[in-house]
Amino acid sequence: MNKAITDGLQLMPPAFAEGLNVWSSGNGTPGSDTYDGAANAVFVAADADFGGCLEIQKTENIQKLRFMGQTPLEPGCYLQIKVRIKAVSGALPAIRVAGWAAAAGGSHIGGVSESGMQYALGQYGRVLEVTGIVGSGDRPGVDMPWGRTAAYGHFGLDLTGANGGVVRIDDIEITDITSAFLRKMLSVVDVTDYGAVGDGSTDCTAAFEAADAAAAGRRILVPAGDFHLASTVSLSHEAVFEGTVSMPASQMLLLTKNFDFPSYAAAFGDEELGFKKAFQALLNNVDHESLDLKGRKITVTAPLDMQAAVPNKTSYATRRIIRNGQLEAANSAAWDTNTVTSQATYSPSRSTRLTNVANIANIKVGSLVEGAGVGREIYVKSKNNGAGELTLTAPLYDAAGTQTFTFRDFKYLVDFSGFSALSKFGMEGIEFQCNARCSALRLAPSGSVFSLDGCFFSRPKDRGITSTGTGCQGLLVDNCQFLSAEDPVDVEDRVSIGLNVNANDAKLRSNRATKFRHFALLAGANNTVTGNHFFQGDNVANGVRSAGLVLAANNCTTTVSDNYIDNCFIEWTNERDPAPDFTTGFSFSALSVTANVFLSGDVAPWFSYIVIKPYGSGHYLNGLSVTGNKFRSLNGSIDRAERVDTSFSDLNFSRANDVVFEGNMYHNVTTHTANPLRIRHNQSSASSSWAVRANGQLPFQGYARYVDSVVPQGPVRTGGNSTRYSMPYCDTQQGANNDEIRLRWQEALKGEVQVLLRMDA
Structure with a gap:
């Protein structure tokens, strides 16, 4: 900055040759005495050292020389007054730069220093150059800090010491040297001041490190240019990028004070590369546990191979988070499957x-x-x-x-599969904007507790989240939106899937998914699926529906609770058995379906909300609780809420254990199932054998295997209406479908009883 250049300020006083009437022997204020015609001053036209100069004999204790013009001074501006002087004869005086401080109205500013450092003239004929700096701020090197109220000054010099000596003074120079203070004034250290060259090839590593060492709390400025860094650089001060940096993929830029995506995007001049380098730094001790995208959208032209961005890491297990931004797939052939x-x-x-x-x-x-x-x-x-x-x-x-x-x-917007293992990693508030061009996220082959919170998986072409190994162990998916690219496609033609899990302990909580082939396939055990809303309908009358939640492990140990399961169903299979016929194990076991809302509309009558699909013979129910759910069909009724898909095999109902099916509500569902099942049977004609039928109301049309109670509802009578006080015994698993019992009486009787049947042991 130079005010004489940028603002046209007149700083230089006139040469002595132009007249001594503007040079005061006082403070330089209007009316003060000048050296024009003074007995102790004369202009010397030709001096061997100065050319034209002013010769003064010192006659006062403080002999003053002040320019009477008003030299302007602005806040943030620093002026240097330079005097060249030599002693000619007589006593040798001392010299200092001096001035008179004036406010805007011309009043004197008191209490400020109005002179610089004093220097002695040690010998005759030797030229001494004396300088003094005046400015608004009290910075190192400023001799006369006058504060913000100073508007101008009258500048010159003082001669002190013994009187009688004669000196010659060259024309006084006043220049703007604000640039000498600019870096400290703006709290910025420029890397070019330390040898950085922005030519794209010179290694600037040492210059960046030197600038960082000198910053002392100030920011580091990387000006316009392309600055090559051949080695890893760690900056402990905030860096501002007007230019860009380039470096090998294996080397890192660690911005420890402004570690966020916008800083890396500015540093590398490219959003995609900036994201990769920021991720590289995140996994290399950048002193931050998370990378904040600061709400920015990153346009991605090809799958982001996250491990390739960090060549020095093949696995990672320290908590790290990427948050708050959007990744958008650009139109590119790189997404083709x-x-x-x-x-x-x-x-x-x-x-x-x-x-x-x-x-x-x-x-x-x-x-x-x-x-x-x-x-x-x-x-x-x-x-x-x-x-x-x-x-x-x-x-x-x-x-x-x-x-x-x-x-x-499939090609994924973000792909962690290059890591052998990745644990305790998370993404929060990220939108994966796939634009029906690619899938969203592929996990590492192994690892645990990958978490996703508040993320949007928008219009993935094939998959939202894919696990190709056990990197889904303990997967946490909370408060996320899965928005299908197949909204207008009929259910039977859809192919995209929200997510899959191979390992155990997945938690899917408070998510929303729209019109995928399946919302989630869980092949592990110990899962929690709660508070989600997933819906998969279309506009086809009596249309088919696909499974919203697929449980692909028969011993699934899973809780499905408080979900809104809309125009889709829960499918429970053993499709990952290499020998699907049951021989040993727990078979279909350990599933709890509680307090969900099941809703469908315009579906075929055979549609059901809970479907078990055995892929081999001999399987049975061995722990299933379906309680407190609401089953409702719109625009037509359905036959029942649950069924077995017998495409491959049926269940062995003679072995059913621990099945609880109660407290559910049914609307437009023809068959209301329960276990235990309460039946009121009215025997109108006397008989010793009463056939009590479940009529398909046991879950999955199971067998009537046990009778918990038989309670007469009024007197039991003979054909002649005589009351009898006897009890029957029961024959179970009667009838063509094994869903009847026979009450055997001692004699032919008639009446009404309430029977509590069970399909399980």
Whole structure:
């Protein structure tokens, strides 16, 4: 900054050759005495050192020389007064730069220093240069700090010491040297002052580190230019980027004081690269536990390989969070799904392997596997090209032999699959704006407690969240929105899935999902699904519906509670059993479905809200609680709320254990099921054998296996109306469907009884 240049201020006083009538022997104020015609002053036209100069004999104790013009002074502006002087004869005086401080109205400003450092003239004929600095601020190097009220000054010099000596003085110079203070005034240290060159090739690592060391609490300025950093740089002060930096992918920029996405985007001049470098820093001890995107949208042109952004890390297990922003997929061929077909052999004895895989080099780890006898959401976990083998995330239920499989490698906006393991990582308040071009998020192959809170998965092409291993262990998904790209598509044509989980302990809480093929597939155990709203209807009259929640483990140990399950259903399967026929184990067990709202409209009568689909024979219910739910059908009624999908097999109802089905509400559901089931039976004609029928009201049309109680509702009479006080015994599992009991009396009787039946032990 130079006010003489930028604002046109007149700072330089005139040369002595122009006349001595503007040079005062007093303070320089109007009316003060001048040196024009003074007996002790004369202009010397030709001096060997100065050319034209002023010669003064010192006659006063403080001999003053002041320019009578008003030299302006503004806040933040610093002026340097320079005097060149030499002693000619007589006593040798001392010299100092001096001035008279004036406020805007011309009044004197008292209480401020009006002179600089004093210097002695040590010998005759030797030129001494004396300077003094005046300005508003009391900064190091400022001799005369006058404060913000100073408007102008009368500047010159003082001669002190013994009288009688003669001196010659060159023309006085006044210049703006604010630039000498600018960096400290603005609390900015410029990296170019420490040797940085913004030519894109010179290594500026040392210059950045030197600027950081000198900052002392100030900000670091990276001015316009491209500054190359060949090595990792850690800045302990806030950095401001007018220019950009470039560096190898393996090296890091650690902004410890302004660690946020906007700073990295500015530093690298590219949002996508800035995000990658910020993530790299996050996982490398940047002294922050989270990366804040500050509400910014990042346009992404290709899948973000998060491990490739951090080449020095293949696993990570320290809590880290990315929050508060949007990632949007740009239009790009980089999102296209890679599809490979290949012949391979499967044997249930090696239940998670495909062998003799043709074309294996072209199959990507993380690809979805499709083929006859392959369950849903089975992925390639790893591969061995030399052995021609693929390892899968789960067994196949009926794929023994050799066949042609299809492998689909979906592309993900954010892909963590390059890490071998990732634990305690989370994303909060992030929108994955897929624009029907790509999937949203792929987890690492292993790890635990990945958390997502308040995120939006908007219009994913194929998948919202994919686990291709056990990186979903303890997955936490809370308060998220899954918004399908298939809203206008009929249910039977939809292919996208909100999320899948292979491992245990998933928590899905307070989420909302719209019109996917499935909201979630959970293949592990110990899950909690609560407070969610997922809906999957269409406008087709009597239309089919797909499962909203798929439980792909028969011993699922899962709680499904307080959800709004809208135009979809819960499907419970064992499709990941390599030998799906039941031999040992718990079979279909440990599921609690409590206090949910089930709603459907315009569905086929055979639609049900809870569907069990055994993939082999011999399976049975061994712990199921369905309580306090509300089942309601709109625009037509449905037959029942629950059923068994017998596409492959039925359940063995003769072994049902611990089934509780009570306290539920049914609206436009023809059959109200319960277990235990209360039935009122009226025997109008006397008989010794009463057939009491469940009429399909036991859950899943189970068997009438036990009778808890038989209570007459009034007198039991003979055909002649004589009252009898006897009790019957019961024959269970009667009738063609095993859902009747027979009450056997000692004689032919008639009357009404209430019977409490059970389908379970």
